[in-house]
Amino acid sequence: xxxxxxQHAHPHRLVxxxxxxxxxxxxxxxxxxxxxxxxxxxxxxxxxxxxxxxxIHAALGKNDCDLATIYRNMHTLTSMGLVKRFDFGDGAARFxxxxxxxxxxxxxxxxxxxSAIVEIEDCFPTEYEEALAKRHxxxxxxxxxxxxxxxxxxxxxxxxxxxxxxxxS
Amino acid sequence: xxxxxxQHAHPHRLVxxxxxxxxxxxxxxxxxxxxxxxxxxxxxxxxxxxxxxxxIHAALGKNDCDLATIYRNMHTLTSMGLVKRFDFGDGAARFxxxxxxxxxxxxxxxxxxxSAIVEIEDCFPTEYEEALAKRHxxxxxxxxxxxxxxxxxxxxxxxxxxxxxxxxS
DNA sequence: CTATTTGCAAACGATTTGCAAAACA
DNA sequence: TGTTTTGCAAATCGTTTGCAAATAG
Numbered sequence: 255x256x257x258x259x260x261q262h263a264h265p266h267r268l269v270x271x272x273x274x275x276x277x278x279x280x281x282x283x284x285x286x287x288x289x290x291x292x293x294x295x296x297x298x299x300x301x302x303x304x305x306x307x308x309x310i311h312a313a314l315g316k317n318d319c320d321l322a323t324i325y326r327n328m329h330t331l332t333s334m335g336l337v338k339r340f341d342f343g344d345g346a347a348r349f350x351x352x353x354x355x356x357x358x359x360x361x362x363x364x365x366x367x368x369s370a371i372v373e374i375e376d377c378f379p380t381e382y383e384e385a386l387a388k389r390h391x392x393x394x395x396x397x398x399x400x401x402x403x404x405x406x407x408x409x410x411x412x413x414x415x416x417x418x419x420x421x422x423s
Numbered sequence: 424x425x426x427x428x429x430q431h432a433h434p435h436r437l438v439x440x441x442x443x444x445x446x447x448x449x450x451x452x453x454x455x456x457x458x459x460x461x462x463x464x465x466x467x468x469x470x471x472x473x474x475x476x477x478x479i480h481a482a483l484g485k486n487d488c489d490l491a492t493i494y495r496n497m498h499t500l501t502s503m504g505l506v507k508r509f510d511f512g513d514g515a516a517r518f519x520x521x522x523x524x525x526x527x528x529x530x531x532x533x534x535x536x537x538s539a540i541v542e543i544e545d546c547f548p549t550e551y552e553e554a555l556a557k558r559h560x561x562x563x564x565x566x567x568x569x570x571x572x573x574x575x576x577x578x579x580x581x582x583x584x585x586x587x588x589x590x591x592s
Numbered sequence: 593c594t595a596t597t598t599g600c601a602a603a604c605g606a607t608t609t610g611c612a613a614a615a616c617a
Numbered sequence: 618t619g620t621t622t623t624g625c626a627a628a629t630c631g632t633t634t635g636c637a638a639a640t641a642g
Contacts, residue, residue, distance in 0.1 A: 286616045286621060307606080320624050325607060327622095341512045343567060345631085346606065363559055372559050378547055378568065387572060390532055390541050395572035398512060399547065403556060403564035455596060455641050476631080489599050494632060496597095514606085515631065 270299050271353050276336065283334045293317035294327055295336075295351070303371040304340045304348030304362070342400060365405035374401065439468050440522050445505065452503045462486035463496055464505075464520070472540040473509045473517030473531070511569060534574035543570065 276295045277287045285291075297313045298305065305313070307324045328349050331337040335358075340348045342364055352358055363372040378397050387395035445464045446456045454460075466482045467474065474482070476493045497518050500506040504527075509517045511533055521527055532541040547566050556564035 288616070288622065290623075321606095322608075322625080323623055326609095341510065343510045345514075363555065363561060363564070365561070366563075372561075374555065376551060376555050382545060383570070386532065386543065386545050386570065391575035392532060392534070392541075392570075392572035393578055394535075395532070395570055397568060397570045399566060399568045401552070401555065401561075401564055401566045403561035406560035409562055457597065457641070459598075490631095491600080491633075492598055495634095 273299060276351075279334070279336055285330065285334070289317065290319040290323050291327055293319065294324060295331075298337065298349065298351040301351075302373065304338075304350035306346040306348055308346070310349070340400070341398070361399045361401065363401040363403065365408055366402050367404060367408035367411065370405045370407070372405075442468060445520075448503070448505055454499065454503070458486065459488040459492050460496055462488065463493060464500075467506065467518065467520040470520075471542065473507075473519040475515040475517050477515070479518070509569070510567070530568045530570065532570040532572065534577055535571050536573060536577035536580065539574045539576070541574075 273292065273296055276299070277292060280287050280291060293314050294310060296317075297310050301313075307321065307328060310324055310328075311318075311321050328337060328339070328347075332339050332349070336352060337349045338352050338358070340350065340362065342348060342362070359377065361374040361377065363374050364370070378399055383395055383397060387393065442461065442465055445468070446461060449456050449460060462483050463479060465486075466479050470482075476490065476497060479493055479497075480487075480490050497506060497508070497516075501508050501518070505521060506518045507521050507527070509519065509531065511517065511531070528546065530543040530546065532543050533539070547568055552564055552566060556562065
């Protein structure tokens, strides 16, 4: 995927926490600290935007490991809370490192043209969500919210967008 | 997928517009009115919640047609604006009939346990979205928003939920 | 009659899984 | 050493596509 514009990502997400802190979290969860896991976590550390398994695999370079290993580890890391999974509706899951508790819930603004991703702090108002849950008798209600549009850089080009892809109107 | 609770769906979406009105829209788009298309549209007409291609296929019963035909037609119908595609993050696209312009934008509340789907009118505040777009220099910004939780019926049972699936925290 | 549409089978891309070898603790 | 993790290959699942036959207008 072409992430040419991804440098627009909000700087606050580029905070790199030390790798040792991450491996410690692995040990705390009684998981083994393997070279593959370190390499994967290291790739995630240095990326502000969520990456697909394939992108992680490509970014591993020298520390290459099997794609299946990445898939398995993203499951593990997600269930351990080290990583969060996002879906942009294009058929590939994306994963982002959770640096701290405050990162556990946020959203994205994705360019329909070049797939640039901007981290967003805006969120659906809690009070609305609570009212909505109560109204329908649901409990433990959460939401998935992602924004799509045309990024500044792509506003000049005139590339067509596939109208059948799941971009809400 | 188990949609046992789907009768919770908001009644306003059960409005069934005549099949002829739909086929007319096909003709208006210079598309042929085939038996398969009529059958597919008829299935969508009588369902309040979005259906997967497989669910549509199963619902066709006697008027069975090839799955590939359904996939191709959902593309066609989506690009014609007769149908809208939704993604709940479980890997299967869902489609819902658009009865009128007011239906072009709405959201869902999905039960994590039984996949019951409730149609939701609540939406992310337009002014927030506009501010967000301006702040990041994006144009033509839209959003995808879906809610997840535990439906009234499932609040009694104690089924575990896969923590690795993309349900935002 | 002619462009569209369909059925069938094969192809695809993302993801998962079985199993034996390799590696952490 | 005993359990977890990895690599490899095969399997799965949703979806797409090539192509010849069927069909709507």
